[in-house]
Amino acid sequence: MTSTAFDDQFAVCTPEEEEAFRAIEARQREAEIVRPSQRERFERWFSDQGKWPQSVERSGEGYRLMQANDAWLTWQAACPENWQAVPIDPTAGMMKALWLDDPFGRHSAMLAAAPKPEEVCKSPD
Known part of the structure; x- marks a missing residue:
């Protein structure tokens, strides 16, 4: 077991849990890079x-x-x-993202699956 910093607090976790935390952090950094x-x-x-x-x-x-x-x-x-503005009632895509195997990535996955306001509120032609 090793110690890792997560949310500014130290916790003892297994190598598998630490690997999962690192994967989540990497996905968050990657998402920040491509997000306009x-x-x-x-x-x-x-x-x-x-x-x-x-x-x-x-x-x-x-x-x-x-x-x-x-x-x-x-x-x-x-x-x-x-x-990010999201629908009051989750969409089917958001609900599907909720049931990911990775419990720490559910929030990010639901936000990614949510329709964007500019996609829903198109300017009139």
């Missing part, structure tokens, strides 16, 4: 998936279009950085 920022997600959504890049041209910290500034402030208030 809230601002990138907003700009993708507001520009109609990149079709209208001029709609998200920046001016200092804000945007040239007043509507883009207002929408960005609303987006931030609704879902701050490192937060």
